[in-house]
Amino acid sequence: MVTFDFKRTGPGLQRIIDGLPGAAERGVRRALDDTAKLAIRMAPNVVGKCIKVEMLNSETGEIVGRVYTDTGVTSFAPYVEFGTGVNVAFQKE
Helix, strand or coil, X not given: CCCCCHHHCCHHHHHHHHHHHHHHHHHHHHHHHHHHHHHXXXXXXXXXXXXXXXXXXXXXXXXXXXXXECCCCCCXXXXXXXXXXXXXXXXXX
C-alpha cells in the first residue's frame, strides 16, 4: 500500500485542495450554461426564451444544477420540445 504524508507537501498542494470545491462549482456552472446555450440555439424562438439554468443547493457538499423549461413563461413549451407523450413532466415549484 502506498501512503502519502500531506503535511510534508507544503502550502502549494493545500491551496490546490482548498480550491477544488470552487473549481468544481465553476465547472458545473459552465457545463450548465453551455448546455442551455445549445438548447436555446436548437429550440424555436418562443421555447428558447423559456430555457433557464439553476444551481441547486450546494451546502450539502454536492454541486447540482439543472437546465429546464420554465412553463411560467410559455406554458406549452414542453409540448413543443417533447410532444405529448410520457417525456413531458411538469416541474412543481
